[in-house]
Amino acid sequence: MARHSVIDGTAPLGVVIVGAGFIADHHGAALRASSRARLAGIVDVDAGRASAAATAAGGVPWTTDLAAALARPDVGAAIVCTPNVTHEPIALQIAAAGKHLLMEKPLTITAPSARAVVDAFDAAGTVVMAAHTHRFYDYARAVDDAIAGGAVGRPVFARLALLGGWIWPDWRAWVLDPAKSGGHALHNGVHLLDLVSWWLRDEPVSVYARGRAQTAAELRIHDYLEMHVEYARGADAVCEMSRGHRPSTLDRRDVLIAGTEGVLQLPADGWGSTVVTESGTSLLHPQAANGFAVQLDAWLDAIADPRAERAMTPADAVRAVALGVATELSIERGEPVTLDEVMEGVRR
Template identity: 60%
Template sequence: MESLSATVRVLVVGTGFIAAQHAAAIHAEPRLELAGVVDVDAGRAAAASRANGGVPWYTDLGAALAETGADGCVVCTPNDTHAGIAERVAAAGAHLLIEKPLATDVAGARRAVEAFARAGRVLMPAHSHRHYDYALTVRDVIRSGELGDVDLVRLSILGGWIWPDWRGWMLDPSRSGGHALHNGVHLLDLVTWWTGDVPETVYARGRRQTAAELDIYDYLEMTVRFAGGAVAVCEMSRGHRPASYARRDVLVTGTGGLLSLPWDAESGTVTDESGTALLPPGGTDGFATQMAAWADAVTGAPAAVSGADGLLAVGMGVAAERSIATGLPVRVDDVVKEAA
């Protein structure tokens, strides 16, 4: 690991929508320094450089790592590139914070985990929802024992269309892995982290809410059964209307009580001529908290999200997609073991 007094120099790889939030989090973290940006599109890379004070920009990751001597990478590229890039970063001896999912299949996720184990570097999948106040609150209440033994978790995250247009790579299941891996994996990871239990099966259904022409299901309902007997129902949508009105609800029931955490517990609503929308919620910036946690891990602390966590989340996402295709529950262990 790095010296506690060292500044960790970081490359941002991929300069799309989410990269700006990661770059802002790097700038806000005193232990990190943005060493450069990388994108296969020279125009995008140059624009990201200008937006970040003129840092060096590259179209080749190998050249960027060699020329900057970066200690770590934050990867924000399309999902189907994740496993290959992770292996290249590990081979270069750098640490990695990588956007979810870790890969689009279990074999790729396992290769990434094994590469970082061999290199002795930090691999942290960016399951950003774990770092927001609502998720930490639910985790803390469950682990306090106040609710007794958890019977049921219901998590809904509903919103409208956020993708750029019909050409967006996330709408191509061969690139994104499908909606269960691209967005649904947030919920699958959270309910597993909250319960601290082993997911046994995933039973899912999907709907093309926005249009029949979609190649993915933009509405998902995924039911997870855990080894300890708890059940989690996860509802994820990018097809709700009005698009300006997002909603998130959490309900946890146990033998000793009930926790309800509606979205309006942390944010107000505003209604005007354009419709109803949520005011920006208060609380912690999850991307900044996540970046600080990665800096902690790079400088010696345990990773807040491990490679094994990322691998399991990929297995659950793949199980959800298979369940939609077959109409049957899918055993998570069977999926995860396929590539072992």
């Protein structure tokens, strides 16, 4: 019989953060600002790091033992911020404990393991969501709202570029080890691959990509990516992702959506957007919100009503993993890779 987390609907959901690194601080801030959930503790394999993070969060409990944290009756869920290669075993442990999960993207680093995680939460009757936070940023939601409102008709082409400088602390960072991160396409490229697929409202069928070790020849990942995605109904997307631009503080974003009835463009040098149709040009104003807080609310909504439409579904998370894997394979082979190949034996 599946075990379920029993949460008092009148009390905030107790959530532990697993992995006390950089991104955990953003999730912790969202929890502290929420009236629907509370930070119930910190889990990290490094006792010093766990203790320091717990102290910084106001003295919440901490432990190096995930099983002990999940066994606490006041803990109903976890947000996992650990290296990508650890995602599958940690997720399966959380599912077995009957708790809900918000997993930092990617859900896992292979399509079969992503499906195994989704199946485990289905069996447990609990909610799993991948933290593709860009879906909840102002610009992404404003673009999607405009498309949903018919601003460009049926979208047929998307271009998305996210260009930045070096963000990792040094050469020992786990994200630079493809065995631990899955490669840059899975660690950061999935943001773009997920967004364009969401905006285009179409199923990807193949990826053709190239990558460069832009920062240094010794780099073991491709910190610059170009990705072309083809879709089932004829749409196309071109994505450009970089952590190798200079200066290192550069932060540039460029969005263009072309549809059957117009073009939507988010200029690279500003936050305002324009929609161009035969009727003329109009402005699109993004919503002002904290992406991590909006994402947390979306996850809590799914927990409160598992039957409601989700802002990020488990199928979306599996698809993003498959797109990342296909990208890495395409770079390695120098040819397009189909999603069918990556998902072989995985699709239900």
